[in-house]
Amino acid sequence: DTAVSQTPKYLVTQMGNDKSIKCEQNLGHDTMYWYKQDSKKFLKIMFSYNNKELIINETVPNRFSPKSPDKAHLNLHINSLELGDSAVYFCASSQGTFGETQYFGPGTRLLVL
């Protein structure tokens, strides 16, 4: 059973398009995260939700909008895609908010042409 799953695994799209990445966890965790790994392989947090409420919002363009319909899902919608958005996006989850082990999904590789 996959603990944290993401769809799609690969996404190739044109500049200016709007796209969504979905994340689901079946671990019963309360907290979910989105991380971005850039071309230099550096991972950085973007957002964190706890029980469907936003708790972390790093300096991310407002073209990125996370949505949590329930605590098992955290989707990432990106408007007006730009070349610089090309990266690998990882979803993660943890039981609580502070100091908990985070479990990562397999990543979504986004390429903007």
Next chain:
Amino acid sequence: KQEVTQIPAALSVPEGENLVLNCSFTDSAIYNLQWFRQDPGKGLTSLLLIQSSQREQTSGRLNASLDKSSGRSTLYIAASQPGDSATYLCAVNSGSRLTFGEGTQLTVNP
């Protein structure tokens, strides 16, 4: 603001060698530190997690140590194998987020 640095950026060793990967962080107010492995084109696999009150954790051939006061952690890999080739990431949990280092790319040559 927490900053995490990993040294070396890349390491190539012959099979069977013992090796040490280094991680340093600037803010010692941490909950825990986690070592991950990332294979090319793949996600992150958690290897070891050390709570801030612990000094080390072991799993098989892996041993991770933590010196919170000096802001350092090491990952020791014994008797390295070609299958250990991957990028190793250190991540510090300062509360509600993980701050990652840039990773050490390890190649173990047969």
